[in-house]
Amino acid sequence: MTIITVSLNEFKELQYFIEKECGIQVGENKKYLIETRLSRILFDLKMTSFTELVNKLKFAPPKELVTKIVDAMTTNETLWFRDSHPWIVFRDIILPRMVTEVPQTRKIRIWSAACSTGQEPYTISMLIKEQHRRGILKAAPERFEIIATDISPSALFLAMSGRYDNISMKRGFVDEWLEYRTRYFKDNERFTEINPELKKIIKFKRFNLLDPFFELGTFDFVLLRNVAIYFSKEFKIELFSKINKSLNTGGMLMLGSSETLLPEIPGFKPSMHNRTTVYLKEAP
Numbered sequence: 001m002t003i004i005t006v007s008l009n010e011f012k013e014l015q016y017f018i019e020k021e022c023g024i025q026v027g028e029n030k031k032y033l034i035e036t037r038l039s040r041i042l043f044d045l046k047m048t049s050f051t052e053l054v055n056k057l058k059f060a061p062p063k064e065l066v067t068k069i070v071d072a073m074t075t076n077e078t079l080w081f082r083d084s085h086p087w088i089v090f091r092d093i094i095l096p097r098m099v100t101e102v103p104q105t106r107k108i109r110i111w112s113a114a115c116s117t118g119q120e121p122y123t124i125s126m127l128i129k130e131q132h133r134r135g136i137l138k139a140a141p142e143r144f145e146i147i148a149t150d151i152s153p154s155a156l157f158l159a160m161s162g163r164y165d166n167i168s169m170k171r172g173f174v175d176e177w178l179e180y181r182t183r184y185f186k187d188n189e190r191f192t193e194i195n196p197e198l199k200k201i202i203k204f205k206r207f208n209l210l211d212p213f214f215e216l217g218t219f220d221f222v223l224l225r226n227v228a229i230y231f232s233k234e235f236k237i238e239l240f241s242k243i244n245k246s247l248n249t250g251g252m253l254m255l256g257s258s259e260t261l262l263p264e265i266p267g268f269k270p271s272m273h274n275r276t277t278v279y280l281k282e283a284p
């Protein structure tokens, strides 16, 4: 399969289309991303130029084609216990706080809002299970519900399978978390499988962050990690306002370790714990 070159005009059309569909901005310095990630789609459709694709996208493009393009343009980079220190804050501060403050009459709801191939929601599930096993967490894992969403069907497929290759299993299990690798995974000849018990409290769902959030319900803790970096400032402002509304009273938000909330985004109060910032929903 050859990589097909994209002209500036074709690039601009595709750039507009991708941002409209999923919010992802592809800068002009990233033209190669369109070429390397979308040439396969052209090849499968027996097209020889990006103009043919652009024309097909102009009038009522087939849904499956749009899904394929968006899927190809997502960056699904992730790892177990990503950045390590936020998970200590989750384990020692956020988890106990939710158990104490969320009314016993309902589940504690956590949203992994761009869960990619599942490492993030499974990391949460492992921490809940392990803290309970150690007798530190006084709530049973069944008291929690983790909603794990992503726009990428191929990433979600892997997440739901709970099966990982050697390369992904080598990423993230630093000394601090090595015990979890041993306790919660089973190695097979071809892959490593997560303990199915951990899946019981997770619901995976394909979801576009551009869409309204009502159908998801409300949450006590939202993780929006390493995804807003791909979006425009306008979209970020709208997105964080929607997240704020979807948080219950006392709800918390966590971003990726290199991300911060724009100062013009209202409704959150940062709370620093060592190197990790937790954003608390402000009372109205």
Ligand SMILES: C[S@@+](CC[C@H](N)C(=O)[O-])C[C@H]1O[C@@H](n2cnc3c(N)ncnc32)[C@H](O)[C@@H]1O
Pocket: 022, 023, 024, 074, 075, 076, 077, 078, 079, 082, 113, 114, 115, 116, 117, 120, 149, 150, 151, 152, 155, 207, 208, 209, 210, 224, 225, 226, 227, 230, 256
């Ligand atoms: C770099 S990964 C981050 C995964 C994980 N949160 C982490 O920090 O390791 C970014 C994810 O955001 C997803 N994504 C991008 N745009 C999205 C959108 N509009 N709606 C939902 N998910 C989106 C991608 O499919 C990708 O899996």
